[in-house]
Amino acid sequence: MKRILEVKNLQVSLPTPNGDLRAVRGIDLHVNKGEMLCIVGESGCGKSMTSMALMGLLPKRAEVIAEAMYFDGMDLLSLSKKERNQVRGMRMSMIFQEPMTSLNPSYTLGNQLCEGIIKHKKVSKDEAKKRAVYLLERAGVPYPEKRLDQYPHQLSGGLRQRVMIAMALMCEPDLIIADEPTTALDVTIQAQILRLIRELQQEFGTAVIFITHDLGVVARIADRVAVMYAGQVVETASAKDLFADPQHPYTKGLLNCIPIPGKTLPGSHLESIPGVVPSLIGELKGCAFENRCSVSIGECCYRSPRLENHLGSEAHQVRCPIATASFQEAV
Numbered sequence: 372m373k374r375i376l377e378v379k380n381l382q383v384s385l386p387t388p389n390g391d392l393r394a395v396r397g398i399d400l401h402v403n404k405g406e407m408l409c410i411v412g413e414s415g416c417g418k419s420m421t422s423m424a425l426m427g428l429l430p431k432r433a434e435v436i437a438e439a440m441y442f443d444g445m446d447l448l449s450l451s452k453k454e455r456n457q458v459r460g461m462r463m464s465m466i467f468q469e470p471m472t473s474l475n476p477s478y479t480l481g482n483q484l485c486e487g488i489i490k491h492k493k494v495s496k497d498e499a500k501k502r503a504v505y506l507l508e509r510a511g512v513p514y515p516e517k518r519l520d521q522y523p524h525q526l527s528g529g530l531r532q533r534v535m536i537a538m539a540l541m542c543e544p545d546l547i548i549a550d551e552p553t554t555a556l557d558v559t560i561q562a563q564i565l566r567l568i569r570e571l572q573q574e575f576g577t578a579v580i581f582i583t584h585d586l587g588v589v590a591r592i593a594d595r596v597a598v599m600y601a602g603q604v605v606e607t608a609s610a611k612d613l614f615a616d617p618q619h620p621y622t623k624g625l626l627n628c629i630p631i632p633g634k635t636l637p638g639s640h641l642e643s644i645p646g647v648v649p650s651l652i653g654e655l656k657g658c659a660f661e662n663r664c665s666v667s668i669g670e671c672c673y674r675s676p677r678l679e680n681h682l683g684s685e686a687h688q689v690r691c692p693i694a695t696a697s698f699q700e701a702v
């Protein structure tokens with residue numbers, strides 16, 4: 372399958388008064404054309420920093436290093452600022468958690484929807500409006516033509532997120548990064564927006580990196596999953612394999628935190644993972660999950676595990692030698 376994005380050893384650090392905060396610590400990721408990759412992990416594990424680095428949207432004080440960052444064969448690291456802006460405007464787009472932070476309250480929705488496509492694709496105002504109306508309709512916004520003259524505050528949160536989805540699709544991007552796009556919405560609207568993103572992703576063949584802390588969401592929409600912990604990917608697999616055969620103790624812990632239809636009895640308590648994510652300032656010695664892990668052994672304190680193929684398959688990788696070893700013993 373052709374890859375739209377390929378990232379090797381991505382690292383992001385930010386200076387803080389207490390030292391450098393190493394938010395992303397050597398991530399390898401790829402996204403195939405048209406697929407939905409979910410990045411999942413607890414708050415603070417570096418999901419947003421990863422997405423902002425991929426979009427080239429981190430503040431100047433952040434240091435971003437990578438061995439490779441290819442987008443459709445193009446080396447993003449070697450692009451000028453102008454070229455990077457063009458790629459971001461035309462071929463990659465982003466949907467944020469809270470649409471009000473990315474919509475400008477003083478411009479009409481029509482202006483904001485059409486601005487990018489007029490600038491980057493040089494289409495006429497009328498064509499841009501036509502596409503905006505079409506996409507608003509596809510995104511389930513009622514009275515799409517009327518919306519063009521409205522301002523963001525005139526819409527509900529759910530409708531604003533639908534507008535953001537339409538906006539993300541305006542330039543027919545190859546990749547959309549959606550960072551917790553449903554977290555700020557109530558549960559019924561969340562389900563509708565998830566379904567919408569999945570439908571449009573499949574209809575338009577757009578690759579999506581969907582960032583979430585919720586494995587329940589992952590189960591509904593992902594083709595592949597990367598589980599992040601403390602700035603690293605600890606397990607990556609197809610959604611089917613990850614749910615059927617999770618390997619990393621952290622993934623297993625996350626799975627125990629969600630109700631599974633048919634397995635979780637009504638009234639029973641869901642588990643939680645004890646402890647907290649370690650501080651990301653400076654070096655982390657050994658396995659970052661060691662202090663919360665129920666299967667750790669002495670050497671986990673000082674040996675940093677690598678992401679290894681599970682059962683020889685590149686499609687399922689795990690950063691835990693114990694998980695792999697215990698499996699080998701079992702067979």
Ligand SMILES: Nc1ncnc2c1ncn2[C@@H]1O[C@H](COP(=O)(O)OP(=O)(O)OP(=O)(O)O)[C@@H](O)[C@H]1O
Pocket residue numbers: 385387392394412413414415416417418419420421584651
């Ligand atoms: N502007 C900033 N300055 C300093 N540290 C930051 C900044 N933004 C995030 N961080 C820190 O970087 C680390 C990674 O944060 P990030 O937002 O990427 O995590 P996340 O997994 O997306 O969490 P969440 O789900 O809560 O958004 C955290 O320790 C966070 O406190």
